[in-house]
Amino acid sequence: MSTRLAKGGRLIDRSAAVEFTFNGRRLKGFKGDTLAASLLANDQMLMGRSFKYHRARGAVASGAEEPNALINLGRGAFMEPNQRATTTETFEGMEAQSQNHWPSLDFDVGVVNNALARFLPGGFYYKTFIHPRAAWKHVFEPVIRKAAGLGKAPTEMDGDRYEQAYAFCDVLVAGGGIAGLQAALAAASGGARVMVLEQTPFWGGRAPVDGDVIDGMPADTWVKTTVEALEKMPNVMMRTRCMVAGVYDHGYVLAEDRIADHTPGDGRPKKRLWRIRATRIVAATGALERPLSFAGNDIPGVMLASAVRDYVTNWAVSPGDRTVVVTNNDDAYRTAIALKEAGLVVPVIVDARTQANGPLPTKARAMGIRVETGKAIAKVKGGKRVTGVSLCMQAGEGAALEDISCDVVAMSGGWSPVVHLWSHCGGKLNWDATHAMFRPDATRPPISHDGQAMVYPAGAANGALKAADALADAAAQGAAAAGAAPFTAASAEPREEAALEPVWVMPQGAGYKLKSKMWLDYQNDVKVSDVQLAAREGYESVEHTKRYTTLGMATDQGKLSNINGLAILAGALNRDIPNVGTTTFRPPYTPVTLGALAGEARGEIFQPLRRSPIHAWHEANGAYFEPVGLWRRPYCFTRGGENHAQSVEREILNTRNGVGLLDASTLGKLIVKGPDAGRFLDMLYTNVMSTLGIGKCRYGLMCNENGFLSDDGVVVRLSDDTWLCHTTTGGAERIHAHMEDWLQCEWWDWQVYVANVTEEYAQIAVAGPKSRALLEKLGGMDVSAETLPFMSFADGTLGGLPVRAYRISFSGELSYELAVPASYGLELWEKLVEAGRDLGVMPYGTEAMHIMRAEKGFIMIGDETDGTVIPQDLNLGWAISKKKADYLGKRGQERSFLASPDRWKLAGFETLDGSVIPDGAYIIAPGSNANGQGNTQGRVTSTYYSPTLKKGIAMGLIKGGMGRAGDVVEFTKIGGAPVKAKVVDPVFYDKEGANQNG
């Protein structure tokens, strides 16, 4: 059984006991524990179930690489699935639950998949569910979805708070082991601004566990001294519990800071996402131990040798009483020695090498530990817990020589440098055959904006696995990253270790039966036999094999399985390992909580809101808002028990018969000024703006160089050299940028200024037959038809406020648009409401505006246009100058296909039964296309019930356009018979324009 040892534990505080629950059971741990350590201390080896076969799973590692011990933490709004028990700190009151099992962790029915494993090989999903096609959607997918998934998604909105912070530094050191600290010292001593980020809660990494001696001190002491020295330096910032998730272009780094993960409810944000711009990055990210592939290597109790040593040394937790160590290198002997020193039993060290005579094996033998060289594990016995192992010859096929009882197997297949941060931006790797590992190739680093190396790997991450080498390497890399003078490294007592011998399958001659029990990816249940099957089926690329078998696609992203898997693949393909290569390393290094990525950008402040100066009045008067870009505009104003459709109908009828007010402040307003402003506008608009008289308004169209319609609006000539261009509400910023682009990059010698004054003015449309009467009631400027005719404007005062009144109309009614400085907007609106009380004035919203313009046959950018429509398609040829030699889009519109008579052009539609054509409906044409889909000959672009005409009206594009007038066509209707409609003039209301011109 696993238990807490009576003494030791360098990271725990025995005076601070913490109580937590696991699957409802109350358990005790100590401050400083990880959850995995606490669970093991309580003899809870079984921590989860695997993804595919639901096999029993215990912790295999002690850190970030853990694939098995995934835990659900908390509940309700504070629930978090898939947290690694090996990196989660135990805290008082913690609620932890195991995942992926039903009905219980101990008894799981999904394990039936395990019995069927023979029929569920790699690529099983692809092979089985491809036929019949329809079955995927209706049968297979729903069933698989129910059974699949890791953990459960929370059902409540996240109750925790997250924040983001920005930081800048010259050198960012990822990793706070001895290499990271040494590199930080070297970089900071030259004055560089240095950040040191360590993912665990403590400094020093593995060296203290491995018993290194640095500068004559135990590693723990050296780490403490060095951390204190760094903390005193004003140019150094240090964070623990802060994981560097990814390195991106030009030194952009994301790091996840677990601020209050271990102290929930203390008022601090749970996590902080650091967004760092670092000139250089030192990746002192250490190395990860590799498992060995022997049969039954996934049974709870089989752990990495380094993890076993960590649990004993760091947390005083014995994973078991009797531990068999199996290895291909000297390092694992440290585990045997540590266990023996802790008073535990190591029945045997199984060493696959034929010889083991270095200092460590010698010491182990001297301590009385039996060492068996040239041996292997034939298989591990046990179900939910290891009960023993069978030994065999490594050179053989697995014939059992001897059975040994044990409850833990500590395995070591060698070490792989953590090259993730080096590789995220394209740093290349070399295969180091001596140490059987990929290490960074210093000649092919990731590049920053200046063409220089961006990432400097240091220490074990750079393949320098021994303390002395790691310190020397880190001092050099730290100084180089900072561009500082060479720095004298601390010196560590040398470690003498014999070379490892790569072992990818144990025993080397194992047959299918054993290989189908050798796990590579513990979480996804990918075995040696699956990768070999993929190779036999023709998967030669490591990237394809990964996706076919799901090797390395678990939440640990192949940290344990990657190298072993590709070595197996290389063997199956008869290639060497560098020839097969690795899969791509992508951020994040370990999963980052979505909440941290969102930061504060949620709810109300998800995005900035733009409000018109009259917004507060709308809110107080029943406005139902709709988003228009970042603006919120009233869709309608509801009264009494009205629904929205009733409000819209009332607003339209009141405007058509009386007077209505529309808040048009959101319309884009761009001032274009300068000696060349007229010439510039003639290039931008399809019609001529330079000839517009001062005091006059003209409707204009803007196209892109492709010829397609991009925006429209009324242009006003303010003075000899000044024009005001109105754009659509969503178009102001885009059109402003468009103007700047052409002015700065093409016609940079033209003297023109453009200013976006959209928010400087409030604008109110006063529309309806009684609009003039309303303005006259306010009093001030002359608004008569004679003084202020249609398509003109005048400056003056109304109700004592400075007003610019435009006679323009988007409703088709007699209409004035009144612009006032934004700060007067609300006052003018309130005065209009007050003065118009007797006239029955009512505000109207965007939906009434849309319907009234459709009744009048006015196009709307984004409804009638979609980026493939030219003005000619919309019968707007009258707004295109024939005389101008050039304007943006003119050459594009001259292309032959845009002149084709087959183009879909604008027409109006009236249904025969008065109903409303569904949004997005297509006009049916005879026959079907090559894919068996029905042919079409047009589509609806705007379709409404017209309260004015008491029937459905629509605009749309149809092949042949108005040449089809009088035809009856059919529109599609989902879930119903096609809708018959007659092609008519798109101007449904006041065709002569008597109302608006009046």
Add this chain to the structure above:
Amino acid sequence: MLTLECPYCGVMADETELSPGYEAHLKRFGPGSTDEQFEAYMFARKNPKGVHFERWRHAYGCGKWFLAARDTATLEVFGTYAAQSSAPPQALQDKIKAKRPDWKGF
């Protein structure tokens, strides 16, 4: 996420401050041009793996357009310069030539 130095402000601008404008030094073809010329102007882009000249706007900074010479594979930035240029500055061309001897010119 790239950083580019705005030649107007002199600041190293983060990509989030910038808006992209694709290939630089295109010659505009308007009315009177052939279909081939117009097609080349509108659609034919070099899209090289290597040295590329491109337009960027310091949209959330000074608002100015500028041009940048950048290696699309390594992301090395050789330099930035004002948009009001019909060719890259000679010094920049020399610098690129020195770093990328195979470069055929802009």
